Amino acid sequence: MTQEFSFHLVNLLRKHVGKYRDRVALRYANPEEGQDISWTELGRRVEELALALIAAGVQVQDKVAICSRNMPEWTITDLAILFSRAVTVPIYPTNTAKQVSYILRDAGIRILFVGEQEQFDSALEAAGDYELLERIVAIDRSIDLRGIEKACYLDNFIQAHGGRAEQVELEQRLENLDMTDLVTLIYTSGTTGEPKGVMLDYQNFAAAVSQHDERLALTEDDISISFLPLSHIFERAWTFYVLYRGATNVYMRDQNDIKDILPQVKPTVMCAVPRLYEKMHTAIxxxxxxxxxxxxxxxxxxxxxxxxxxxxxxxxxxxxxxxxxxxxxxxxxxxxxxxxxxxxxxxxxxxxGARLDDxxxxxxxxxxxHLKYGYGLSETTATVSCYQDEGYRFGTMGKPLPAIQVRIGEKDEIQVKSETIMRGYYNKPEATAEAFTEDGWFRTGDAGHLDDDGNIIMTERLKELMKTSGGKYIAPQLVESTLIRDHFVEQVAIVADTRKYVSALIVPAFEALEEYAKSIGVEFENRMELIRDSQIQELFNERLGKLQKELARFEQVKKFTLLSREFSLELGEITPTLKLRRKVIMERFKKEIEAMYPGRR
Structure with a gap:
C-alpha cells in the first residue's frame, strides 16, 4: 500500500479500529444522551450503517445528505457514507427549507439524514415537490415522523440492512477504494449569491492530514470538543484529523452550552472562530x-x-x-x-474564519x-496557514503549511496552489473556471501580502471592499475588528458603500452595558430605553473616538446607531459561521441607516 493510499480516510479508520479497540473514540458532552463509543463500537456501527445504505440502493459516488446539529451519530453517518464509497453532503441545521431544497436538488439527494425535529420539518417542507427524495432518516428517536411514509428512524433503517449480498458488495467497495473519489460536497454558506458545492476528494484530505502533522502535535491522549458546526469544513476536517491521531472527539449539540461544557469536559484542544474569544474577552x-x-x-x-x-x-x-x-x-x-x-x-x-484582533x-x-490562529477556506480543505509553536507574528495568519504554495496576484489577491485545493464547484463549470488563474492557481478572493518571513497578512475580502462617494476604499472587517475590541460592543456592521462617510450599526454587549448603566444611575425599563439614553450615547461616542485613533480619518466611523438586538442567524443576517450577511443587514436596517445620512436622496 502506498503512503498516499494509507492516508485514505476509510483506511485510516479501519486501521484505528483494530489498533485502539476499547479506547474512547467518540463521547457525548452530555452523558444523558448516550455512553462513550469505543473504537470497536465505532467500527461496528459504521459498518452496519454502510450495509444499510447499500441495501437502500446507494451506489458508488451517490450523494447522501446530513442535516443535523453536532452529535456522535453525525460522524458515524458520515463515515458510513464514505465506507459505502458514496459522497457526504452536509447541510447546515439552521438552513431554511428553501436553502435545503436548493442543495437537495443541486446534489441529487435521494437519502437525507436529519438530527432533530427542526431539521425534519425543514426537510419535509423542502421535499414537498422534490420527487427524487426517497428516504428521510431521523437520528433522534424523539422526532415526530408525522406519519410520513418515506420517513424512518435510524435504528429501523439499520435493521433493514440486508444480508450476505450487501456484505459482499461492501467488501468489494472497500477493496476498490480510489483516492480520486469525492469525499464530500460542501455548500458554501455564502455571504452573497447562490451556494456553491465545493468538491473535495480523498487526495485533498490525505494532503491536509499529512501536512497538519508537520505543524501540529496532536496525540491519542488529547480530547477535542466538536464546537463549530460539523457541516463546516473547519470542524469536519478537524474531526477527521482528531480521529486520524487517535484522540477522543466530544460532541455538544448546542453551542450556547459551551460555557457549562468546558469545565466538565476539560478539553485539550478545540476549534473555534474569533467570535468566541471576542465574547469571552468582553465577559472577562x-x-x-x-x-x-x-x-x-x-x-x-x-x-x-x-x-x-x-x-x-x-x-x-x-x-x-x-x-x-x-x-x-x-x-x-x-x-x-x-x-x-x-x-x-x-x-x-x-x-x-474571521479576523482576530491583535x-x-x-x-x-x-x-x-495558545490560540493557533490561521487562514483557510472550504476550497482549500480548510487550513492554508497557521501559527507555529514559536516565532509567529501578530497581525499575520501564520506561515503556509509546508507543501502549500502562496503567491500574491493582481489586486493583491492571495492565491494558492496545493494538493488540498478543491476539484471545482459541483455543476458550476463557469464558477470553477473563474476560481482559478490561467496557470492553475486558486483565487481566494482575499487581498493581502506576505511579510519577509513568509507569514500571510490578509487585509480585506475583495468582494466586501466598500467605496465611499469620495472614492476611498474601506475594508469593513478592519474597522469592525477595531471596534469589537471594546467590552461594551457585541457586534458591528459597517456602512460605507457609495456614502459620504463611514457609519456603523452597533449591537451593545448588554450584560456589561446594563451593569454600567445601573452604576451611574441610568434608569431604563427595556433595552430600547437604555440605548436611547443620552449618557449611553455619549459613552459610545467617547469610546469609539479612542478606539479609532489608529485608523485613517476616512476609515473612521462618523455616526453610529445602537441596536436593541443581535444580528440573527434565524433571520438570515449572519451565516452559520457567524459572518455578516451584509446585503440582508443593509436591507433589514435600511431605516436606521438612512437616518445616519440626513439629506441623502
Whole structure:
C-alpha cells in the first residue's frame, strides 16, 4: 500500500479500529444522551450503517445528505457514507427549507439524514415537490415522523440492512477504494449569491492530514470538543484529523452550552472562530470593571506581566528572575483561574474564519491560552496557514503549511496552489473556471501580502471592499475588528458603500452595558430605553473616538446607531459561521441607516 493510499480516510479508520479497540473514540458532552463509543463500537456501527445504505440502493459516488446539529451519530453517518464509497453532503441545521431544497436538488439527494425535529420539518417542507427524495432518516428517536411514509428512524433503517449480498458488495467497495473519489460536497454558506458545492476528494484530505502533522502535535491522549458546526469544513476536517491521531472527539449539540461544557469536559484542544474569544474577552473585562478597585489593579498588573513575559519569549529571549517570579505569582492569582473557564487543560486552540484582533490575541496568549490562529477556506480543505509553536507574528495568519504554495496576484489577491485545493464547484463549470488563474492557481478572493518571513497578512475580502462617494476604499472587517475590541460592543456592521462617510450599526454587549448603566444611575425599563439614553450615547461616542485613533480619518466611523438586538442567524443576517450577511443587514436596517445620512436622496 502506498503512503498516499494509507492516508485514505476509510483506511485510516479501519486501521484505528483494530489498533485502539476499547479506547474512547467518540463521547457525548452530555452523558444523558448516550455512553462513550469505543473504537470497536465505532467500527461496528459504521459498518452496519454502510450495509444499510447499500441495501437502500446507494451506489458508488451517490450523494447522501446530513442535516443535523453536532452529535456522535453525525460522524458515524458520515463515515458510513464514505465506507459505502458514496459522497457526504452536509447541510447546515439552521438552513431554511428553501436553502435545503436548493442543495437537495443541486446534489441529487435521494437519502437525507436529519438530527432533530427542526431539521425534519425543514426537510419535509423542502421535499414537498422534490420527487427524487426517497428516504428521510431521523437520528433522534424523539422526532415526530408525522406519519410520513418515506420517513424512518435510524435504528429501523439499520435493521433493514440486508444480508450476505450487501456484505459482499461492501467488501468489494472497500477493496476498490480510489483516492480520486469525492469525499464530500460542501455548500458554501455564502455571504452573497447562490451556494456553491465545493468538491473535495480523498487526495485533498490525505494532503491536509499529512501536512497538519508537520505543524501540529496532536496525540491519542488529547480530547477535542466538536464546537463549530460539523457541516463546516473547519470542524469536519478537524474531526477527521482528531480521529486520524487517535484522540477522543466530544460532541455538544448546542453551542450556547459551551460555557457549562468546558469545565466538565476539560478539553485539550478545540476549534473555534474569533467570535468566541471576542465574547469571552468582553465577559472577562465586564467582570473586572465591576470588581473592587483592589481586584481590578491586580488583574491589570497580572495582564501587564503576562504580556511582557510572552513578548520576551517570542523575541527568542528568556525572562529574567524578577519577571519569572512575577509571572508565577500572576499565574497563581489570576491566569490559572481564567484558564479554568476553558477547563484548565488546553494545549492549543485552532482559530480561524474571521479576523482576530491583535489585542484580543495578545490577551489570551499572555494568560497562557495558545490560540493557533490561521487562514483557510472550504476550497482549500480548510487550513492554508497557521501559527507555529514559536516565532509567529501578530497581525499575520501564520506561515503556509509546508507543501502549500502562496503567491500574491493582481489586486493583491492571495492565491494558492496545493494538493488540498478543491476539484471545482459541483455543476458550476463557469464558477470553477473563474476560481482559478490561467496557470492553475486558486483565487481566494482575499487581498493581502506576505511579510519577509513568509507569514500571510490578509487585509480585506475583495468582494466586501466598500467605496465611499469620495472614492476611498474601506475594508469593513478592519474597522469592525477595531471596534469589537471594546467590552461594551457585541457586534458591528459597517456602512460605507457609495456614502459620504463611514457609519456603523452597533449591537451593545448588554450584560456589561446594563451593569454600567445601573452604576451611574441610568434608569431604563427595556433595552430600547437604555440605548436611547443620552449618557449611553455619549459613552459610545467617547469610546469609539479612542478606539479609532489608529485608523485613517476616512476609515473612521462618523455616526453610529445602537441596536436593541443581535444580528440573527434565524433571520438570515449572519451565516452559520457567524459572518455578516451584509446585503440582508443593509436591507433589514435600511431605516436606521438612512437616518445616519440626513439629506441623502
Amino acid at each position: 473585562l465586564s467582570k473586572v470593571e465591576a470588581a473592587p478597585e483592589s481586584k481590578k489593579k491586580l488583574f491589570y498588573w497580572a495582564v501587564g506581566v503576562g504580556e511582557k513575559c510572552f513578548k520576551t519569549i517570542q523575541s527568542g529571549k528568556q525572562p529574567g528572575l524578577y519577571l519569572k517570579a512575577s509571572h508565577a505569582l500572576a499565574d497563581k492569582l489570576v491566569f490559572s483561574r481564567l484558564r479554568m473557564a476553558l477547563g484548565g487543560r488546553t494545549r492549543f486552540l485552532p482559530c480561524s 489585542d484580543i490575541n495578545l490577551f489570551f496568549q499572555s494568560i497562557g491560552i
